[in-house]
Structure formats: structure tokens, C-alpha cells
Amino acid sequence: MKTMTCESVRDLLPELAAATLDTGSRAAVEVHLARCAECAAEQALVAAIRAAAPEPPAGLGARINLALDRPATVPPRATWARPVAIAATAAFALLTGGLLIRSQQRTTDVADADVVAAVPVGWPAVQAAPMLRVAPTLHDLSMEELESLLAELDS
Amino acid sequence: MSTIGLHVVAPSEPDEGSLIARARAGERDAQEALIGRYLKDVYGVTYRVLGEADLAEDAAQDALVNALRGMHRFRGDSSFRTWLLRIALNAARSVVRKRARRREVALAIVENTPNGEPDAAKRAVVRDEAARAGRMVDRLPPKQRMAVALRVNHGLGYAEIAKLLDCTEGAARVNYHLGIKRLRELLHEDDDV
Numbered sequence: 630m631k632t633m634t635c636e637s638v639r640d641l642l643p644e645l646a647a648a649t650l651d652t653g654s655r656a657a658v659e660v661h662l663a664r665c666a667e668c669a670a671e672q673a674l675v676a677a678i679r680a681a682a683p684e685p686p687a688g689l690g691a692r693i694n695l696a697l698d699r700p701a702t703v704p705p706r707a708t709w710a711r712p713v714a715i716a717a718t719a720a721f722a723l724l725t726g727g728l729l730i731r732s733q734q735r736t737t738d739v740a741d742a743d744v745v746a747a748v749p750v751g752w753p754a755v756q757a758a759p760m761l762r763v764a765p766t767l768h769d770l771s772m773e774e775l776e777s778l779l780a781e782l783d784s
Numbered sequence: 785m786s787t788i789g790l791h792v793v794a795p796s797e798p799d800e801g802s803l804i805a806r807a808r809a810g811e812r813d814a815q816e817a818l819i820g821r822y823l824k825d826v827y828g829v830t831y832r833v834l835g836e837a838d839l840a841e842d843a844a845q846d847a848l849v850n851a852l853r854g855m856h857r858f859r860g861d862s863s864f865r866t867w868l869l870r871i872a873l874n875a876a877r878s879v880v881r882k883r884a885r886r887r888e889v890a891l892a893i894v895e896n897t898p899n900g901e902p903d904a905a906k907r908a909v910v911r912d913e914a915a916r917a918g919r920m921v922d923r924l925p926p927k928q929r930m931a932v933a934l935r936v937n938h939g940l941g942y943a944e945i946a947k948l949l950d951c952t953e954g955a956a957r958v959n960y961h962l963g964i965k966r967l968r969e970l971l972h973e974d975d976d977v
Contacts, residue, residue, distance in 0.1 A: 685827035
């Protein structure tokens with residue numbers, strides 16, 4: 630049987646206390662403990678700590694099961710928070726949409742000149758104008774998309 | 785764990801994989817089985833962090849409910865138990881942060897002794913060695929306390945402890961041994977009083 634050092638024995642004391650050591654290792658550890666008072670004292674301490682493991686109170690498991698049966702709740706928000714958030718979202722969407730339209734108009738000014746030049750005289754102007762990609766307004770958003778936008782703004 | 789190549793027998797966990805798969809699919813009996821299997825582990829961790837039974841109970845409940853509702857987040861990168869213990873640690877830390885913010889409890893709850901110095905009456909009542917050892921564990925600094933609890937009460941190796949406590953494996957090992965050393969000193973001091 631391999632002789633063990635105090636260090637290697639002390640590393641295995643939790644497994645000895647938990648009875649998860651294989652037979653050979655347990656025998657080697659016990660041989661060492663029989664002749665080493667310091668390691669034996671530590672073994673007694675580890676066994677005592679293990680015996681002192683905190684026990685969950687009776688009924689906790691049942692309470693957790695009950696909690697799992699309840700639907701998950703969304704954290705409550707202050708009653709004033711939602712209107713304020715919607716107003717902020719609306720302002721954000723309008724501002725962003727306006728900026729995008731202005732930006733698009735600037736870039737299409739140059740392009741329009743080319744397009745107009747290529748369009749036969751007499752065609753309605755609307756046909757000649759390139760399609761504008763305008764940011765969606767609040768009316769275009771579904772409730773889910775609105776919720777998602779709110780969540781983004783909150784984060 | 786051991787530097788001399790000795791083997792440790794892993795505790796048998798029959799049907800763990802199928803239990804997890806069924807719980808993930810929302811089967812309540814599988815969820816109940818997992819609660820029964822890991823409640824003591826989860827409560828043990830929250831208690832060691834918080835040092836108060838009521839708080840530990842709430843944190844354990846939060847941890848298990850959140851874990852079982854978020855089973856899709858378990859990827860199998862660690863054992864299910866280690867994943868669950870991490871959630872328990874986070875739930876307990878969250879309680880500490882909330883209470884600290886509300887100034888009900890100073891952060892010292894996790895930095896120092898949760899129960900303070902035991903008075904003579906308590907010492908007279910608590911004769912049992914295990915209870916005394918448990919009381920002394922509560923007096924360890926947090927990193928040592930958690931390393932000792934995770935190693936002895938939960939049977940984790942240093943690598944798993946390191947993952948849970950966000951430290952190196954070497955630091956986990958040092959904290960465990962420092963904790964044991966300090967416990968022996970505390971018990972000697974207690975004997976001398």
C-alpha cells in the first residue's frame with residue numbers, strides 16, 4: 630500500500646467523511662490517520678462540519694412546488710411609469726423617423742436629378758421619385774413590437 | 785483533487801439525465817424529483833452565504849424556482865448540480881445586495897461574523913461538537929467559509945469550487961485549507977474559554 634503524506638490525506642478527508650472513497654484509498658487514508666494525530670484531529674473536524682450541514686426547514690420543498698405552480702410574474706412597475714414610457718417611446722420614434730426622412734431626402738436630392746433626367750417628359754412625378762424607406766411610426770408597431778421597444782428603452 | 789492519483793467514487797445519480805430532460809419539458813413530477821434531490825444542497829449554500837434561516841429559505845426558493853423555470857439555459861457545460869449551486873449563490877448574493885441597499889443589514893454580514901461572539905449561555909447550551917463546528921464555520925471569512933462548505937458539505941472538488949467562486953483552483957484549495965486551519969484555532973480558543 631502506498632504511503633500517503635499529510636497533505637494528500639487532508640485533501641481526501643471530505644471524501645472520507647462522505648464515504649465516497651474507493652476501498653483502497655480509504656484503507657490508505659485510515660492507515661495514515663491511525664498514526665498521525667494532527668490528521669486525525671482534522672478528520673474529526675471535517676466529520677463534525679459535515680454533520681453540521683444546515684438542514685432545509687420542513688415544508689420548504691412543498692412551498693417551492695407551490696410557487697412553481699403559480700404563473701411567473703412580471704416585476705411590478707409604478708403606475709406612472711407606463712404612460713411616461715409610452716410618451717418617451719413616441720417622442721423617440723418621431724424624432725428618429727424625422728431624422729431618417731431628412732437624411733433620406735438629402736441623399737435622394739442628388740439621385741432625383743439623375744432619375745428626373747431619365748424620365749420622359751409628362752410622366753407623373755410620383756412615378757419618377759425613388760421609393761422612400763421611412764421608419765415605422767407607432768401606428769405600424771404591433772403590441773408585441775411596442776413592448777419589445779419599451780423593454781429596449783428600459784434596458 | 786488528490787496529487788497521488790487515488791480514485792474517488794462518484795456518487796451514483798440514477799436517471800439524472802432523463803430527469804433533467806423531463807423537467808426541461810415542463811413535467812412537474814420530474815421537477816419535484818429534482819427539488820427533492822437538490823434542496824439540501826441549495827439551502828446549504830444560501831444558508832452559508834446569508835447566515836440566517838429565513839433569508840436562506842427565501843433565497844433557496846428563488847433559486848430553485850428560477851432554475852426550474854429556466855431549464856433551457858442549462859447547456860451541460862458543468863454538472864447540473866454545479867449549475868444549480870451557482871444559481872443558489874447568485875440568489876443569496878442578490879439578497880445581500882438588496883438588504884445592504886436598504887441598510888437593513890450592512891455588508892458586514894458576509895464579511896464578518898454573522899452571529900457575533902457566542903455568549904456564555906449559548907456556549908453552555910451548545911455542547912454538541914457538530915453544532916459547535918457549524919457555528920464556527922459561520923465565523924470564517926466568506927471565501928474560506930464557502931470553500932469549506934462546498935468542499936465538505938457538498939463534496940465539490942477544487943475545480944468546481946473555483947468555477948463557483950470565480951477564482952483559480954489554487955485559490956480555492958488555499959481558501960479551503962486556511963478555513964480548516966482557522967476553524968481548528970477557533971475551536972481551541974473556544975475550548976480555552
